[in-house]
Amino acid sequence: MTAFVLSPQGARRVDERLERAGLLDLAMEEAGRGVADVLHAHYPGGRVLLLAGGGANGGDAFVAARHLQVLGRDVDVLALPSTHPLTRLNRRRWRSVGGETGLLSPRSLRRALAGAGVVVDGLLGTGFTPPVRPALAQWLAQVQRWREQRADRRVVAIDLPSGLDAASSEVTDEVVQADHTVTFMGWKPALLFGAAAARAGQVTLLPLRVVPEWVQEHAQATRPSDPEVAALLPVRRADAHKGSAGRVWIVGGHPGTTGAAAMAGVGALRAGAGLVTIHSLAEVPLVTPELMVRRHPDWPATLLELGRSPLPGALAVGMGLGPEAAAVARAALSWNVPTVLDADALQPELAGAGHDRCIWTPHPGEAARLLGVDTREVARDPLMAARALQSRLGGVVVLKGGPSVVAHPAGLSVSRGGHPGMASAGMGDTLSGVLAALLGQGLDTPGAAIAGVRLHARAGERAGARHGYGLIASDVAGELGGAWADLLADREAGIQACRSAGVMLASGHAGPPE
Numbered sequence: 001m002t003a004f005v006l007s008p009q010g011a012r013r014v015d016e017r018l019e020r021a022g023l024l025d026l027a028m029e030e031a032g033r034g035v036a037d038v039l040h041a042h043y044p045g046g047r048v049l050l051l052a053g054g055g056a057n058g059g060d061a062f063v064a065a066r067h068l069q070v071l072g073r074d075v076d077v078l079a080l081p082s083t084h085p086l087t088r089l090n091r092r093r094w095r096s097v098g099g100e101t102g103l104l105s106p107r108s109l110r111r112a113l114a115g116a117g118v119v120v121d122g123l124l125g126t127g128f129t130p131p132v133r134p135a136l137a138q139w140l141a142q143v144q145r146w147r148e149q150r151a152d153r154r155v156v157a158i159d160l161p162s163g164l165d166a167a168s169s170e171v172t173d174e175v176v177q178a179d180h181t182v183t184f185m186g187w188k189p190a191l192l193f194g195a196a197a198a199r200a201g202q203v204t205l206l207p208l209r210v211v212p213e214w215v216q217e218h219a220q221a222t223r224p225s226d227p228e229v230a231a232l233l234p235v236r237r238a239d240a241h242k243g244s245a246g247r248v249w250i251v252g253g254h255p256g257t258t259g260a261a262a263m264a265g266v267g268a269l270r271a272g273a274g275l276v277t278i279h280s281l282a283e284v285p286l287v288t289p290e291l292m293v294r295r296h297p298d299w300p301a302t303l304l305e306l307g308r309s310p311l312p313g314a315l316a317v318g319m320g321l322g323p324e325a326a327a328v329a330r331a332a333l334s335w336n337v338p339t340v341l342d343a344d345a346l347q348p349e350l351a352g353a354g355h356d357r358c359i360w361t362p363h364p365g366e367a368a369r370l371l372g373v374d375t376r377e378v379a380r381d382p383l384m385a386a387r388a389l390q391s392r393l394g395g396v397v398v399l400k401g402g403p404s405v406v407a408h409p410a411g412l413s414v415s416r417g418g419h420p421g422m423a424s425a426g427m428g429d430t431l432s433g434v435l436a437a438l439l440g441q442g443l444d445t446p447g448a449a450i451a452g453v454r455l456h457a458r459a460g461e462r463a464g465a466r467h468g469y470g471l472i473a474s475d476v477a478g479e480l481g482g483a484w485a486d487l488l489a490d491r492e493a494g495i496q497a498c499r500s501a502g503v504m505l506a507s508g509h510a511g512p513p514e
């Protein structure tokens with residue numbers, strides 16, 4: 001199923017609606033019980049110490065304590081005073097089943113930690129506003145030291161590790177390092193990006209059965225599952241031929257950087273394009289004989305002329321294109337065919353020159369240049385950066401990263417998967433080829449971006465399993481066919497899931513070009 005990304009503001013809105021409907025108690029019960037079940041399944045041994053803060057995050061901890069006791073676990077609870085009605089109610093319920101609650105203090109914490117095997121961090125959730133107050137910072141540091149002292153000690157965070165700003169990828173020293181985070185309703189942005197995501201450890205998302213449509217309504221982004229992505233991919237008829245599988249041009253390559261164009265070409269071929277031609281300024285290495293190469297020593301003049309010949313189904317522009325990139329990209333955009341813009345073609349002066357069928361593919365550094373901001377600002381909130389870029393550039397934006405964000409006119413989508421070995425040269429060039437290939441096979445712009453990013457990441461996972469951190473872009477290209485087959489195996493399940501949930505990922509596949 002599609003998972004959703006919920007900003008802290010979105011979570012608050014759902015919270016308010018649940019409260020108005022009298023359903024918050026039910027949601028907290030489900031959340032706390034889910035924490036207990038996940039904890040018990042993953043960490044079956046050791047005494048459990050639950051730390052309950054004053055807000056609803058602490059209320060979840062009291063519910064979890066009750067259910068852990070039912071599961072036969074030895075449980076201690078230390079809590080801060082609370083004025084939150086449901087947290088107080090669940091504290092009373094805990095007491096009514098014989099549970100005791102100590103007041104959280106440096107001394108009580110030291111004593112309880114000495115006997116604990118697992119700590120449940122229910123101190124701060126989405127209601128936290130940075131910075132952490134000094135008293136709390138001191139307790140969080142105590143928990144950190146306890147965890148670091150022995151390898152078998154575990155921290156399970158409720159909703160998100162305490163001290164983490166749910167909206168940001170950045171961390172401060174106070175943020176608890178969790179082994180596992182059980183989050184509710186939707187992914188908080190901090191659980192997806194950068195150093196913040198690394199503090200969460202393994203993440204289990206509990207969607208909660210209480211009114212999922214409110215979560216969808218207030219979501220900041222979607223996170224489609226593999227079957228749903230697979231539903232976007234085209235399926236060929238038995239009589240398919242190279243003309244019906246899409247004709248792609250790769251416009252890139254300058255003396256010294258022709259490899260970039262070659263990798264994009266291979267990416268396009270391996271993502272199913274029927275015919276791929278590289279138009280380059282310099283001689284492109286013959287990486288595979290299936291690629292056609294046309295050299296334009298006097299471009300951009302001959303390239304402009306190219307616009308008068310039969311145009312391809314899609315093109316990718318910019319990979320290793322060099323100083324002429326903006327002029328060439330402008331000419332290519334005037335042809336008005338589905339176009340991927342990458343690398344040297346990602347020039348601020350092209351804002352406003354694009355059209356609806358463009359996919360712009362910046363990495364955070366390029367995104368920062370396009371937006372006129374610091375790279376750190378982009379990295380802190382990739383969702384906001386992708387949204388801002390899409391408003392500025394139009395079409396669809398793929399903000400590359402682990403994970404990548406796709407911003408399209410109807411919303412934001414965050415990709416799944418990938419492999420850390422993909423942090424290597426040429427990976428983006430390969431992706432550009434993949435995206436152009438999918439556009440050439442008739443996918444609409446958002447559909448090509450969402451499916452292409454996942455296909456590329458899946459190929460990266462396959463290549464990573466073989467080559468680890470030593471994987472190179474060509475390995476990923478080599479796994480694209482296998483990745484496609486993996487995704488297609490789930491296609492029917494995805495179509496059914498989209499229909500029954502009424503979820504539109506993107507309008508998807510318009511059918512192969514005739």
Ligand SMILES: NC(=O)C1=CN([C@@H]2O[C@H](COP(=O)(O)OP(=O)(O)OC[C@H]3O[C@@H](n4cnc5c(N)ncnc54)[C@H](O)[C@@H]3O)[C@@H](O)[C@H]2O)[C@@H](O)CC1
Pocket residue numbers: 011012014015016018027028031053054055056057058059060084123124125126127128129130131132133136158159160184
């Ligand atoms: N959104 C929903 O509908 C649901 C939310 N649930 C839980 O509710 C949580 C949010 O609850 P709340 O909004 O009550 O907020 P939290 O419980 O996350 O935090 C509020 C508490 O943190 C303290 N606090 C805030 N900033 C601080 C700082 N800088 N230093 C020290 N203390 C600080 C406040 O004084 C207050 O006691 C979620 O994270 C989740 O765990 C669950 O019960 C399931 C349903």
